[in-house]
Amino acid sequence: MAEYTISQNQQEQQVKKLKRFLEGSRMAILPLKSVILWEQQWHPCAIVGSVSILYFLIWLMDLNSLATFAVVGLFLNFVDFIVPVICNSLYGPTSWTGQHEKMYEEVCKSIVANYNKGLQNVRLFYSLRETSPCMYYILSISMLVTLGWVASSINNTFLLYILSTVMLLWPGVRHRGIFNTLLSMVNMAPKSVKSE
Template sequence: MADVSSSQVPEQVDTGVSELQRLKQDLHAYRELILPLNKVLEWEKTHYPAILLGGITLLFAIIWYLEPSVLTTLSLIGISLCVVDFVVPTLSSYLFSSAEWTVVQERQFEGICVRVLNAKTHMSNIKNALLILKRDKPKAYLLLMMGAFAVLAWIGSLLDNLLLVYLLVAFLVMVPGLRKHGILQKVTGQLSEAISKLLKKKEKSAPKSKTN
């Protein structure tokens, strides 16, 4: 899967503005908040992972204690997003000026936007791969999807809903740091290597079973 670089971002035909520039414009009002948040997510200091997990654990502990309904939870999330969407740009315009924004910060901000576009590209590639598999090998696609959903249903029957959401949110929040420090690449590499070895063993054993 090819990564998106600042020089290889597809251009919008109707506006002539690159996808990267459009994303930078959309996030322009939040850039002063995005940079320090990115430092925390990427574990630039050793205590940042503990802070992230501690904050998430505290939040879910409050939810577990109060036991709000699903509608109340969604409403509170919506209210929080609306407040952030209004407060952050307003405070940024008062506290920060464009003259204080340096070239180094602009490069860091652009790098974050590039990684967001890379994630979007990876998700699109996975979707396209599944569509191609469905078109070319429908039986394999059906077995893959049925197996994946069966595993998810089995996991869901073992764990509480709130615990599942907590584990999912904790994993997603820790992904940037795991990726930055090479832990995620190491684990995925080991998994892909184990799967490839398993497939090679099956291919070697298949002719023997036919001859017998």
């Protein structure tokens, strides 16, 4: 099995590229980090509420798939244009401190590390094709059949809503240790004894 690891130098280059890419939005990224990591008690409610409003608007527009992608693309382009303009007008260059730069670099490192970890997991799954083809096909076919069944049974917009909400809440769940707490509670549950 081939190892797919990223060297420290490659990871630093990825962080530098990401920092340059997000340069205009860096003042908006720092408050967004606190919301994503649930630094206040109301942050999970704000995430769920924002996603719910967005999907409610998509549901109200009742567009077909292609038009929905076009509207989402227009919205993302608008945000990409307006956020740097607002950040530059509200905050001058003197408001960016060394502490802000350190936090910004930590956010970029975290994004790159999670991206590389996800990419490594995908590569590891596809390496099963050579090392254990039977396991690879069992896993891939069962996942695709399950995905097809769920997608045909449940409204796709609702599925995207659930997926978006879970993806946006997941960093806070991990940061707060909620998932590990739930796993430890499941492991500590009393085992039922079978009577003979």
